[in-house]
Amino acid sequence: MAETKEKVIKTEAEWRAQLTPMQFAVTRQQATERPFTGEYVHNKASGTYNCVACGQKLFSSETKYESGSGWPSFWDVIQEGNVELREDNSHGMRRVEAVCSRCGSHLGHVFDDGPRDTTGQRYCINSAALNFNKAEDAE
Numbered sequence: 722m723a724e725t726k727e728k729v730i731k732t733e734a735e736w737r738a739q740l741t742p743m744q745f746a747v748t749r750q751q752a753t754e755r756p757f758t759g760e761y762v763h764n765k766a767s768g769t770y771n772c773v774a775c776g777q778k779l780f781s782s783e784t785k786y787e788s789g790s791g792w793p794s795f796w797d798v799i800q801e802g803n804v805e806l807r808e809d810n811s812h813g814m815r816r817v818e819a820v821c822s823r824c825g826s827h828l829g830h831v832f833d834d835g836p837r838d839t840t841g842q843r844y845c846i847n848s849a850a851l852n853f854n855k856a857e858d859a860e
Contacts, residue, residue, distance in 0.1 A: 729775040729824035740774065747849040748774050748826035751811070751818070756791025759848025767856040769799060773849065775824035779803055780844065782856075786836060792829060793846050796839040804844070806831060819844055826850060 731739070736749050746752035761770070770780040770793070780795045788794035798804045802822055809818040809830065819828040828850045835843035
């Protein structure tokens with residue numbers, strides 16, 4: 722049976738109090754951190770990547786790979802339904818936005834240029850939208 726996840730809804734002031742300015746800009750205002758500057762770009766430790774805003778598990782280190790894009794990249798989500806995909810036509814481009822299904826936080830975008838021997842997807846995610854739990858801490 723699928724796990725029911727209660728939505729997390731907060732006011733802008735509550736989000737600002739909880740998140741750093743960069744985390745707020747990325748998750749609540751759809752900003753993007755500069756390439757190769759994020760905390761998890763080169764992280765190779767085993768564990769899970771969770772939503773910085775609500776803690777929902779989003780990605781596993783098992784699906785993380787080096788895409789060369791400058792942002793943490795994953796070829797799949799940790800559990801179907803944890804990441805929602807939305808059409809994004811901002812900045813004169815047609816893209817697919819990835820958001821946390823529990824709190825609506827902007828995570829990044831999804832592209833069809835991921836590893837062909839997997840899903841073929843590249844979830845290009847901002848480090849500022851994530852918290853990392855090492856494998857021994859992940860349980």
